[in-house]
Amino acid sequence: xxxxxxxxxxxxxxxxxxxxxxxxxxxxxxxxxxxxxxxxxxxxxxxxxxxxxxxxxxxxxxxxxxxxxxxxxxxxxxxxxxxxxxxxxxxxxxxxxxxxxxxxxxxxxxxxxxxxxxxxxxxxxxxxxxxxxxxxxxxxxxxxxxxxxxxxxxxxxxxxxxxxxxxxxxxxxxxxxxxxxxxxxxxxxxxxxxxxxxxxxxxxxxxxxxxxxxxxxxxxxxxxxxxxxxxxxxxxxxxxxxxxxxxxxxxxxxxxxxxxxxxxxxxxxxxxxxxxxxxxxxxxxxxxxxxxxxxxxxxxxxxxxxxxxxxxxxxxxxxxxxxxxxxxxxxxxxxxxxxxxxxxxxxxxxxxxxxxxx
Amino acid sequence: xxxxxxxxxxxxxxxxxxxxxxxxxxxxxxxxxxxxxxxxxxxxxxxxxxxxxxxxxxxxxxxxxxxxxxxxxxxxxxxxxxxxxxxxxxxxxxxxxxxxxxxxxxxxxxxxxxxxxxxxxxxxxxxxxxxxxxxxxxxxxxxxxxxxxxxxxxxxxxxxxxxxxxxxxxxxxxxxxxxxxxxxxxxxxxxxxxxxxxxxxxxxxxxxxxxxxxxxxxxxxxxxxxxxxxxxxxxx
Numbered sequence: 001x002x003x004x005x006x007x008x009x010x011x012x013x014x015x016x017x018x019x020x021x022x023x024x025x026x027x028x029x030x031x032x033x034x035x036x037x038x039x040x041x042x043x044x045x046x047x048x049x050x051x052x053x054x055x056x057x058x059x060x061x062x063x064x065x066x067x068x069x070x071x072x073x074x075x076x077x078x079x080x081x082x083x084x085x086x087x088x089x090x091x092x093x094x095x096x097x098x099x100x101x102x103x104x105x106x107x108x109x110x111x112x113x114x115x116x117x118x119x120x121x122x123x124x125x126x127x128x129x130x131x132x133x134x135x136x137x138x139x140x141x142x143x144x145x146x147x148x149x150x151x152x153x154x155x156x157x158x159x160x161x162x163x164x165x166x167x168x169x170x171x172x173x174x175x176x177x178x179x180x181x182x183x184x185x186x187x188x189x190x191x192x193x194x195x196x197x198x199x200x201x202x203x204x205x206x207x208x209x210x211x212x213x214x215x216x217x218x219x220x221x222x223x224x225x226x227x228x229x230x231x232x233x234x235x236x237x238x239x240x241x242x243x244x245x246x247x248x249x250x251x252x253x254x255x256x257x258x259x260x261x262x263x264x265x266x267x268x269x270x271x272x273x274x275x276x277x278x279x280x281x282x283x284x285x286x287x288x289x290x291x292x293x294x295x296x297x298x299x300x301x302x303x304x305x306x307x308x309x310x311x312x313x314x315x316x317x318x319x320x321x322x323x324x325x326x327x328x329x330x331x332x333x334x335x336x337x338x339x340x341x342x343x344x345x346x347x348x349x350x351x352x353x354x355x356x357x358x
Numbered sequence: 359x360x361x362x363x364x365x366x367x368x369x370x371x372x373x374x375x376x377x378x379x380x381x382x383x384x385x386x387x388x389x390x391x392x393x394x395x396x397x398x399x400x401x402x403x404x405x406x407x408x409x410x411x412x413x414x415x416x417x418x419x420x421x422x423x424x425x426x427x428x429x430x431x432x433x434x435x436x437x438x439x440x441x442x443x444x445x446x447x448x449x450x451x452x453x454x455x456x457x458x459x460x461x462x463x464x465x466x467x468x469x470x471x472x473x474x475x476x477x478x479x480x481x482x483x484x485x486x487x488x489x490x491x492x493x494x495x496x497x498x499x500x501x502x503x504x505x506x507x508x509x510x511x512x513x514x515x516x517x518x519x520x521x522x523x524x525x526x527x528x529x530x531x532x533x534x535x536x537x538x539x540x541x542x543x544x545x546x547x548x549x550x551x552x553x554x555x556x557x558x559x560x561x562x563x564x565x566x567x568x569x570x571x572x573x574x575x576x577x578x579x580x581x582x583x584x585x586x587x588x589x590x591x592x593x594x
Contacts, residue, residue, distance in 0.1 A: 025374065026373070026374075027373060027374055027375045028373070129539050130539070131536035131537060131538060131542050132522040132523060132534075132535075132536050134536065134542050135522070135523055135534050135536045135542075136523060139523070139525060139534075144525070144527050145525075145527070261420065280527060280528065281525065281526050281527035281528070282525075282526050283523060283524065283525045283526075284523070284524045285522065285523045285524075286520075286523075287522070289520060289522060290511075290513065290519065290520040290521070290522070290535065291408075291411075292408050292411045292412055292415070292509060292511045293509065293510055293513050293514065294415050294420055294421065294508065294509035294510075295507050295508055296415065296420035296421045296422070296504065296506055296507025296508075297419060297420050297421075297422065297506060297507065300506065300507065302514065305411050305414075305420075305509075307407045307408050307411045308407055308537045308538070310538070310539050310540070311539065313539055313540060314540070
């Protein structure tokens with residue numbers, strides 16, 4: 001199979017660096033160029049010494065590499081629409097970060113652009129390629145647990161805002177400045193916007209969709225932020241399954257400008273755990289564990305060193321397969337719309353103080 | 359040797375573009391046979407991710423000035439001397455130093471306790487046993503103690519390995535720990551054999567290094583038996 005000529009764009013998203021190894025090693029890809037959003041993003045990119053040239057102007061990148069077939073849009077949420085338009089107009093396949101946009105009108109325009117261009121647009125929800133999640137899906141699909149009754153899930157992390165400041169900006173993260181609630185000085189765009197995974201996974205595990213959700217924010221752990229960093233959501237799916245989600249930035253961090261060892265203050269910087277109750281049994285699942293542990297340099301703190309972390313390998317494999325074999329990715333714009341709608345409904349509920357219908 | 363393992367190896371070879379090779383059962387463990395007939399002893403524990411991470415923690419100076427390795431490995435059946443030789447190889451690999459002295463005490467074929475010293479002065483203890491009941495999962499623990507920091511594959515305040523998934527049904531508790539997206543579906547012990555073969559194919563320089571290490575493991579096993587029999591340390 002001819003390798004897909006691929007590029008990256010933006011280079012400001014927290015997941016950017018996670019692609020480097022896969023893009024270099026996978027023989028089905030030829031990573032030819034990158035295009036940073038600004039000088040700062042280019043400087044950080046160059047720290048990783050990938051050997052792949054980095055531009056600051058997408059037009060120039062394409063002029064130098066007219067054979068680019070696909071682009072990973074590794075940028076702030078507010079940039080996604082213009083970047084998708086740029087790609088769609090040129091027939092370039094898209095791998096989008098996990099939040100295409102929270103503006104549902106803009107979201108529908110994205111669907112239209114992609115459909116019209118006939119390109120692949122895969123949304124990066126890497127948990128689907130996690131081997132523990134694969135097993136979880138298998139066990140549930142086997143019927144051993146019977147009908148699912150309830151799911152609790154965490155998607156809790158440190159806050160990336162110090163390294164990726166756009167994640168603390170209501171406009172750059174949520175797309176506009178919307179107060180969380182009357183009298184609340186904070187705005188939409190924080191931890192919730194960073195954590196769509198559990199909102200997506202539950203749909204896969206149950207085969208059902210959201211009915212209602214009730215969400216509440218807590219006092220922020222980081223007083224400087226103008227977006228929420230602590231919140232919870234409860235609700236019901238259409239099939240009656242009850243859920244409770246924690247998508248908070250509840251793990252504190254060193255305020256590093258570039259992610260590096262010693263970033264975490266709490267030993268485990270990122271957790272996706274699920275507790276699933278069915279009519280015939282129950283599962284507890286840690287998608288990122290077990291690992292190895294140390295209390296060495298740089299801060300002599302007890303630290304989880306992640307050990308099994310190859311989600312991006314499977315994600316890129318699917319993307320290439322879809323491009324070369326004209327397939328629709330599992331997580332495509334149309335599928336993902338309901339997940340974004342539910343996340344928006346969480347904000348609606350926070351604002352209104354009552355459950356929101358999705 | 360499992361056809362599935364060679365199928366998995368073929369998948370990786372095709373995906374990452376590396377030369378041919380076949381996994382076979384050798385007398386002392388799995389081997390990789392190259393197209394020219396050369397055989398390479400596979401040392402799967404050296405590519406097992408938890409040990410890869412522990413090695414990174416040492417080599418990357420997250421731990422500074424390693425002093426002691428405290429290793430333990432218990433299984434249902436098997437030969438504790440062979441298990442000990444494997445654990446000593448792992449320690450030598452992580453220490454990046456050959457073993458110079460071994461003192462061992464054995465209790466028949468049930469257990470074996472060892473103190474070892476490396477050429478670089480580091481120390482190791484290895485506890486092995488074979489009397490877990492049939493069907494029990496192996497139990498092990500690897501702890502590395504340094505002047506700056508301790509690292510382990512077991513989390514603090516626990517004695518037994520953790521799993522990713524715990525499933526309770528009317529059939530009792532079942533646990534799962536899946537570790538490899540690309541090779542999902544193979545049992546973990548087979549995954550590490552495939553990954554070991556793949557590592558050799560990607561880095562052919564590993565072949566002679568691993569064959570030498572396998573020869574050293576035989577010396578470790580002999581030293582364990584002799585030390586116990588003579589009640590004396592054996593210098594290597």
